[in-house]
Amino acid sequence: MNIFYNFSEFVNDELAALKLEGVLPKNLDTSNVSVDPPRDTAHGDIACNAAMVLAKPSGSKPRQLAELLAERLKKHPAVEEVVVAGPGFLNFRLNIEFWHAHLRTVILAGDSYGNSRIGKGEQVNVEYISANPTGPLHVGHARGAVFGDVLASLLEKAGYLVTREYYINDAGAQVDELARSLYWRYCELSGKVVGEMPGGLYPGDYLISVAKQLMDRDGDCWNNLPESEWLSVFRGYAVDSMMKKIRDDLSNIGINQSTFISERALVESGMVQRVVDILDDKNLVYNGVLEPPKGKKTADWEERPQTLFKYSQFGDDVDRPLKKADGTWTYFASDLAYHLDKNKRGFTNLINIWGADHGGYVKRVSAGIEALTDGKANLDVKLCQLVRLLEDGETAKMSKRAGNFVTLSELVNSVGKDVVRFIMLTRKNDAQLDFDLVKVLEQSRDNPIFYVQYAHARSYSVIRMANEIFPESDFSIESLKSINLELLKNKDEIALIKIIALWPRIIESAAESHEPHRLAFYLCELAAAFHSLWSKAKSDASLRFVIDDDLSLTQTRIALVLGMRTVVASGLEVMGITPLEELRA
RNA sequence: GCGCCCGUAGCUCAGCUGGAUAGAGCGUCGGCCUUCUAAGCCGAAUGUCGCAGGUUCAAAUCCUGCCGGGCGCACCA
Structure with missing residues (x-):
């Protein structure tokens, strides 16, 4: 249904015929010939650059070749006229019957109008949001969420088989802090602790209700026990509760991902170790000492030998650690395992949606994937820039009860899911976006x-x-x-x-x-x-x-x-x- | 110091993966309501596409080097 594609085929058929007739060289490369809508509608309905691209390699002059092609291309039944313009453009004007017929195909096709087969049924994995399960989603997550979700739908409409995926970072130190925060709330309920939460923990009050639920389930049996006894229980409970909240919030904005992959499960399955072994087999792992990072004050820097990935072989000057000082895997290591896991599940087209603050991480993961799949998997990372919340031009001061941020659910309750979804796409992903809570509800041309x-x-x-x-x-x-x-x-x-x-x-x-x-x-x-x-x-x-x-x-x-x-x-x-x-x- | 992203009209931004005289909205100026919802439409003015080279028939677009802004840069995710 893409009319430009149809005419492109027509032009290529004619070029092939001219080759057969000996008018054009048999081995002429026509891959640069394009058929597009002209920038200026005064130039007609379709523009073709064939004469300009082919003139030199076929040993003729652009305008001359254009005239020759124009004669041939006029015979298409939908073509009213073909004129040669500028440096050698072929400008097609299509007849009115063609446009009438096209309108009819639109009406006949209905919802399916615009569906394409360029995806050829290939599988694509779109991973988006993947926020740490340490608290509710906030405005910063909304943009990547909408971007990823619409990109997924778009790819489906274009004929791809899309999997919408969320990676749960439930293995690092942050979720341990979450567990301790929940334990603190739990102790608070039993009167064991009072006052301010210690620094480093998650102070948002969203854990209070979670603590109550856990208290209802287990009573106060966890009081006065050492951390080693309760940590994994509280961690699991907290992560499950946060993920349920996150999924509810996503559902309210129309997002329902089908696949949720747990980092902890990956680590426990031994996948990370296997990935490091694979890299080791490729001679890309060694034990070494890194230089101190430059450009940033690092008071607590100390020299120590680490398990390193030879990232420098992929174009950067620094190798990257796979293991932390305490012997556990770095985020980078488990992330490599995760992406290999995607590949093992059959995906070679990978798309990740990240916040712009992760930009420096893109090449590292791409390099890892390249090494692990011998270049067979392709990763495209789309970075989403910040969203600035405004209220009629002024910096927004919405309620910030859940911590020091505006939550996604507050945003959706305030302006509605459809408004959030549309406005998040009114800028290119890598440009900063102003989201004005007042203006997006205005009924005017500006909105x-x-x-x-x-x-x-x-x-x-x-x-x-x-x-x-x-x-x-x-x-x-x-x-x-x-x-x-x-x-x-x-x-x-x-x-x-x-x-x-x-x-x-x-x-x-x-x-x-x-x-x-x-x-x-x-x-x-x-x-x-x-x-x-x-x-x-x-x-x-x-x-x-x-x-x-x-x-x-x-x-x-x-x-x-x-x-x-x-x-x-x-x-x-x-x-x-x-x-x-x-x-x- | 290094890497990534950005630099386009007064402002906010598009620019169809290299095409013709670089576009839109807001703002400014000038028109248009006894309305198939004026919640809008039409017209005008406004540009060294950050700068300088290069690649070619053709560069805002690709390459190189500068300038300016943002983000990131052991062990956090």
């Missing part, structure tokens, strides 16, 4: 989620209107599938079809580049074209969608409205947002 939803709702209002004017008639999707579209002649109407026709290409390019924000930008563009068309009828009543005394014209135009709505709904669906049929309360 993209509103603007897009308004286009969707407006399509319903048009059809309601049509039903009032023509009570005897049927404006259902079924009846419009076979409607005659020839009455769509207006330039702006055809322009809207052309924007609708970009959708499959947007899906494919966004999926291939792992950039879901393109959906949000495209939907704004589509909405703008629709609102513009609507508003033109203000000054020219003949452009209205509903024409009082012309049923067939009304039906035709409503088919166009339906095509627009189909794509908006489809886009919002990929973004995990419920399209609204009415905006009025």
Whole structure:
């Protein structure tokens, strides 16, 4: 359904024919030939660079070759004209029948319009959020959460088989601190401790209710026992409780990952040891002493021999430790095990969503994966920049009861899941994002989620209107599938079809580049074209969608409205947002 | 000191993996409501794409070097 792909095939067929005829060299490389929408719509509907790319290797001049190609390409039944422009562009203008036919395919396809097969059913593992289970999710997690989830849906629409995964960091020192924090709350309940929680522990009051539940279950039997007795019990209980809370919060924003992998389980299964053995076999592990880190004051630095990974063989100047001073594995070591585990589960396409503060870690993990899989697995790490919470332009001061951060659930309760999901994609992942709690709820042009939803709702209002004017008639999707579209002649109407026709290409390019924000930008563009068309009828009543005394014209135009709505709904669906049929309360 | 990301209109940002005269929103200025919801639309002005080289038919886009901003840099995750 990607029309540019169809024309690309056509161009390539013609080039192949010219080779057979001896007009072009038999071994001419045509892989650089592209068929794209031109930047400026005045240049036509489709632009092809073939003449410019092929002129030199085929020993001809660009414009000359372009003229030759133009003659051949004119014969396509959908092509109105082909003109040679600029340095040798081939600009195609497609005939109106083509656009009518395309609109019909949109209406016939419905939700499936834009589905692509570029993924060829390949498996992709998208790992996102993976927040430490030491507390509730906060705003900082929201962006990566939405980004990963929409990217996953996008890849599914593009024909990939996607697994949505969460890695639970339940093995390090942090979860031990969590266990001690819970134990402190537990002792607090029994009156054994009072006052401020000691430093280093997690002070948020979210552990109080967890302690109560544990007290209800076990009574006070853990009091006065040494840490070695209770630590693993409290740790397990705390992690389970936090993960349940995290999953509930995610569910409230429409995220339901299918796979949760425990770091502790990986370590206990011996996977980490096996990974280090594999690296050792490849002669990439040794025992050595690192230089002190530069650029940062490290008062507690001490020289000590460590088990190191020869990261320097993969382009950096420093090797990285696999074991901590206390003999346990570093995060890096278990992370390598985790990624090898992904690979062993059959994934070669790996995507990780991380916060930008982990940027320095990307190359290390990529290098590890390369070493472990002999370059057979590919990892793409997408870094999400910070979100700045604002309240009408000022730094937000929402409640911070759960610690010193705004939680995800507070954010979702405040503005709603759909708003959070859309706004998080209104910037490219590596650009900082301002999230204004007031402005995202405004009903104005400035607010993209509103603007897009308004286009969707407006399509319903048009059809309601049509039903009032023509009570005897049927404006259902079924009846419009076979409607005659020839009455769509207006330039702006055809322009809207052309924007609708970009959708499959947007899906494919966004999926291939792992950039879901393109959906949000495209939907704004589509909405703008629709609102513009609507508003033109203000000054020219003949452009209205509903024409009082012309049923067939009304039906035709409503088919166009339906095509627009189909794509908006489809886009919002990929973004995990419920399209609204009415905006009025 | 090293690595990664960013630098595009007054502001906030896109720019379709190398295409044509670099776009959008906000803001500014000028139009448009007896409304298929003006919750909006139309038009105008605004640029050394950080700087300097290089690659080629073609560079905001790729390469190199600077300048400026952010993040990270044993053992935490």
